[in-house]
Each structure stands twice: as structure tokens, then as C-alpha cells.
Amino acid sequence: MIIYEPPHAATEIPVIDLADSYSDDIEKRRKVAWEIHKACVDTGFFYVKNHSIPQEVMDNQLELAARFFDLPMDEKTKLDSVNQDSTRGYEAMAAQTLDEGSPPDLKEGYMSSVEAGPDHRYTKMNVPGTGPNQWPETFPDFRPQYEAYVEKTLDLGRHLARLVALSLDLPEDYFDASLEEPLHYCRILKYPPMPKDAAENQLGAGAHTDWGLLTLLLQDDVGGLEVRNADGAWISAPPIPGAYIVNLGEMLPVITNDRYKATYHRVLNNTTDKVRYSCPTFCDPEYFYKVEVAPTILEHDGHAVHPPMTAGEHLRAQFEKTFGTAA
Ligand SMILES: O=C(O)CCC(=O)C(=O)O
Ligand SMILES: [Fe+2]
Secondary structure (H helix, E strand, O other): OOOOOOOOOOOOOOEEEOHHHHOOOHHHHHHHHHHHHHHHHHOOEEEEEOOOOOHHHHHHHHHHHHHHHOOOHHHHHOOEHHHOOOOOEEEOOOOOOOOOOOOOOOOEEEEEEOOOOOOOHHHHOOOOOOOOOOOOOOOOOHHHHHHHHHHHHHHHHHHHHHHHHHHOOOOOOOOOHHHOOOOOEEEEEEEOOOOOOOOOOOOOEEEEOOOOOEEEEEEOOOOOEEEEOOOOOEEEOOOOOOOEEEEEOOHHHHHOOOOOOOOOEEEOOOOOOOOEEEEEEEEOOOOOOEEOOOHHHHHHHOOOOOOOEEHHHHHHHHHHHHHOOOO
């Protein structure tokens, strides 16, 4: 049983070594899960090292991002996400405002999600916001490399979800079925150096929380990510070579009756002359999975703090909270 304790205000983000989490020895896996438990309660953010993704794969993905953003503008705008209603594709500079009421974010992006062609069950069931991805025709290597990268991060997401399950005294496979075909989103982002004439409170990415289950963030060596701790102070999440940053989305407070945090974060690219590239993968349960308080938590608390919703409804509600129902 997990008793509620108020979180400590973290001054730095913990680094969790995943090596033992791949062990056959359950006690070793539990120890790693306990580290994850503490990080989820205190910060909602942690680094993982000794994970399953080779350095070369990480480097190649950031290089792929740079090559994509170097495509001629008319090639990128052919893939503009505003051309269809599934939010997949190219996101022009300053097209998104993650912190409502702030000036637009100083970033350019591209996003892929579940490849839902005419035969996909989501298409047949008229799931909102679904559809095929938009891949650049003049860059044929892009799609296979991008898709292979997504698969690797989703595998890491599944592994981390097993540790999160253990960290909540749940069966290790608690999330497995929901993550067989995750409702994932994978983005590449390009942040130019912050311009001198940026508007007040105009950032690379405005302060926001993520919406789903787990986010796995790959960032280059430029830095600029900041995370808000339990005291409301912003602490920096500098690049650590070889490590991923993992953070919890808004589904985990629902599952844990608010024990685990979906933490605010933001990006400033304050270096004078370097572009920053990053690649977050949002690993979320499939559309119809019921996001609800976990049985171990319910047993202890006797009630659910948040109403249950399907993963799809939850993401839609988060989207509308951020962009309004008109979006
Ligand atoms: O680029 C980053 O470091 C963070 C991006 C992010 O927080 C997001 O896309 O949700
Ligand atoms: Fe985020």
C-alpha cells in the first residue's frame, strides 16, 4: 500500500539507472520501480540511463530532424497539419501556443501518430482526429527511419509503464494490453535562438503539462528545458548525454488520485547562436482504454478523485482545455 506524503520540492531532476529493470530478478526490478515512485511523487520528471535505445539511434533521429527542417518551405507547407483535421504533419513556426494567453511558441515542428489508413479500426470506427500521417515525398528516407525510431521509443514506453505499474503495487502487466498499439504521438521540434525582439513571455514552448501517460523526450546538447517543482520554482533539465527525460502526462494523476504529478515545463532557447532540436514521443494507451483510478489506490482511498474517461476522451478534453472547443 502507498500512503500519501506531500512531495518534496526537488531542486534537480533525478537520474534513474534502468540497468536492473531488465533483470529477471523481481526484487531488482522493484528497486528501480521504487526510484520511479519517488520521482513521480516529487517531480513528475526523471532522466533514464542504461535504457534500451542505442546512442546511434538517438543521434540519427536528431539528425533526421535537422534534415527535415532544412527542406524547402514549400515542401514543408505541403504537409501542413492545418490541411487536415488529425493534427499530423508540419507545424509552422509560431503556429502553436502551449501556454494559453501567451504569445505563440518560437518553434517549428512535425508530428506523426498512429498510421490510420482506410482499413485501420480507428478509421472504420470514425475515431475523431485520426487518419494517415503526412510524409515528405521528396525525402524518401524520412518515413522508414522515423517509424523505426517511434517503435524503439514505444518499446521503452512499454517498459517504463511496467515499472510505473510495479511502483503502484499493481501487476507488472497492468498497462500492457493498452499499450499493444499505443495512441502515440511523436514530434520533432526546432527551436531557433531566442530573438532579441521576442515579445514579453514569448518562449520556445510555453509552460504546459503533457496530456497522456508517459512522454519520452530526446533533446540535443543545447539545453533550455525547464521544469516547475512543487514549490512553483523553475529548475533546469539540462541535456545529459545518452539519457532520455521521462515525464508524466495528465493521465497519471487520474490513475493515482493525484499522487503522481503531471508537471509544468517550458522551453527557452537562450543560447546566442545555436538551434535546438528535440524529439518528444508521447506514449498513451489505445483510444478506448478506460483511464481510471488504479485498484490499489482505490482500495486505500475509497474513492476516485477524477471521473474515468477513455484515453481518447481524455486527450480530447485536454486538447479543448488548451485550445478551446472551436479547435
Ligand atoms: O522540446 C522540449 O524539450 C519539450 C517539448 C515539449 O514539452 C512538448 O512538446 O510537449
Ligand atoms: Fe511537453
